[in-house]
Amino acid sequence: MTTRSGYIESDDGLQLHWSLIGSGPLMICSNGVGVGTFFWKYICQRYSDRFSILLWDYRGHGNSDRDSAKVLKDVSIRRHTQDLELMYQTLFPENPPVILTGHSMGCQVALEFQRRNPQSVRALILLLGAAGKSLETFGNSRYSQYIFRLTHKVIRNIGPTTNSITGRLVKSRLAWPYTHKLALVEPYYTTKEDFWPYLEHMASMDILVFLAAAWECHLHNAWDSLQDIKIPTLIVAAEADSFFPIDIMKKLHHMIPNSEFLVLSGGSHAAIIEQPETINFRLDRFFSEYQLDHALPAQMQQ
Numbered sequence: 101m102t103t104r105s106g107y108i109e110s111d112d113g114l115q116l117h118w119s120l121i122g123s124g125p126l127m128i129c130s131n132g133v134g135v136g137t138f139f140w141k142y143i144c145q146r147y148s149d150r151f152s153i154l155l156w157d158y159r160g161h162g163n164s165d166r167d168s169a170k171v172l173k174d175v176s177i178r179r180h181t182q183d184l185e186l187m188y189q190t191l192f193p194e195n196p197p198v199i200l201t202g203h204s205m206g207c208q209v210a211l212e213f214q215r216r217n218p219q220s221v222r223a224l225i226l227l228l229g230a231a232g233k234s235l236e237t238f239g240n241s242r243y244s245q246y247i248f249r250l251t252h253k254v255i256r257n258i259g260p261t262t263n264s265i266t267g268r269l270v271k272s273r274l275a276w277p278y279t280h281k282l283a284l285v286e287p288y289y290t291t292k293e294d295f296w297p298y299l300e301h302m303a304s305m306d307i308l309v310f311l312a313a314a315w316e317c318h319l320h321n322a323w324d325s326l327q328d329i330k331i332p333t334l335i336v337a338a339e340a341d342s343f344f345p346i347d348i349m350k351k352l353h354h355m356i357p358n359s360e361f362l363v364l365s366g367g368s369h370a371a372i373i374e375q376p377e378t379i380n381f382r383l384d385r386f387f388s389e390y391q392l393d394h395a396l397p398a399q400m401q402q
Contacts, residue, residue, distance in 0.1 A: 108187050110159070114170055116183055117163035118156040118191065122148030125222075125395050126196050129155050130184065132204030132229070133313045134305060136162035138297040139203060142376030147383075150393045151199070156187055160309040161301075168306045175313040177205070177232075177320035181212040188220070197222035197396055203372050204229045204343065205313070211322040214329065223392055224333040224356075225383070228341055228369055230348050231355075232321035234314075237348055245318060262307050289367065289374035298370075326355040332390045333359040336379060338367030360386065 105119040119137065121144050129140045137155040144153055157164035158180050160171035188198070199222050202210035207229025214221045238244035302310070333356050337349035346363060353361040362382050364371045372379065387393045 107164075108190050110183055110186060112170070112173070114159050114165040114167070116156065116159065116165070116187065118154060118187055120191070121153045121155065122151055124149075124151045125199065125393060126192065127151040127153050127199040127201055128184070128188070129153060130180075130200070130202045130206030130209040131156075131158065131161065132206055133158075133317060134161070134302055134310045135204070135298060136301045138301070139370075139372050141294075142373065142380065143201070143383075146376075146380045147393075150387075154187075154191070156184070158313070159183065160306065160313070166306070168309055171306075171309055172312055175309065176316045177208045177212050180205075180209050181216065184209060184213055185217065195220055199223045199225065199392055201225040201227070202229055203227045204369065205234075205317050208232055208234075208317060208320050208322060211325070212320070214331075215322060215325045218328075221331060222396070223331055223386075223390060224329070225336075225386070226333065226352065227336045227372055227379070228338055228344055228349075230344050230352050231323045231326060232317070232319075233323070234317040234320075234344075236318070237345055238343060249315075290370060294373045295370065323355065326352070327357065329356050329359075332386070332392070334362070334382070334386045335359055336362045336364065336371075336382070338364045338369065338371040340366055341369045341371070343369040 103119060103121050105117070107115045107117055110116055127147070129137070129143065131137060131139065136157060140153070140155055144155075147153065158175075159165055160168065160175060165171065189195070198220055200210040200213060202208070202225070204227075207226040208231065210224055210226065211231055214224060235245035236242070335349060335353050335356070337344070337346050339346065341349075349363075350361070353359050362379075364375050364378060367375050
């Protein structure tokens with residue numbers, strides 16, 4: 101497996117980390133908020149012999165710049181999309197057609213990138229995410245956005261000491277059992293080994309960066325542009341996803357013309373690591389149906 105990695109400096113001076121795995125047509129994977137590239141492990145294992153897979157970390161996440169004073173100036177979906185555009189244009193100056201794959205917030209980044217660069221996107225794969233206004237139905241509660249705003253305000257008032265408290269809690273022995281109780285993960289399908297990198301990553305993050313980025317997911321709105329999407333699109337939902345309930349995912353499917361839809365029985369918001377065999381089986385069919393694992397002829401790329 102061919103792997104390269106490095107950093108690209110954003111236009112406002114932050115170092116953004118990337119890794120390029122495999123060879124073939126380009127696929128870019130965009131993470132969820134508070135998540136590093138570790139959730140893509142099964143997709144990389146399956147498809148690195150057919151695709152060049154670009155993984156990258158948002159500002160304030162993973163191996164990218166963690167300077168909160170700079171990061172918190174802008175963690176909007178548009179800002180993340182601009183970072184991805186810079187990365188794409190720098191690493192691939194020939195601008196090859198790309199398959200955009202997103203998980204959770206990464207779906208919004210993918211949709212925003214496609215809206216801004218429709219000529220560059222060959223297909224969309226939207227896993228367990230939507231098109232904005234993310235807190236309107238979070239946890240199937242219409243009060244989620246108000247509870248979130250209050251929580252955010254309290255933590256901002258407490259200040260940086262919150263990070264040491266949340267860091268210890270997230271890495272404590274109680275963290276894994278509570279992920280089950282809060283329906284963050286489906287224990288029947290998921291191993292602690294697969295989910296622990298998420299807890300470690302969250303423990304290392306500035307909680308204010310996480311909350312600010314999550315709020316920006318709510319402020320972002322790409323719902324009004326979905327009817328214009330004409331490229332192959334696969335949407336994957338999970339039956340027990342409390343972040344993006346099935347009704348929201350069905351709405352996404354109905355608003356994107358000719359999109360394809362898969363519901364994972366019993367899966368949670370972490371279904372990308374819970375049911376990789378089912379997801380990859382469906383991706384195989386999607387790639388084959390539209391010949392996405394074949395490079396486009398040169399005249400079609402122009």
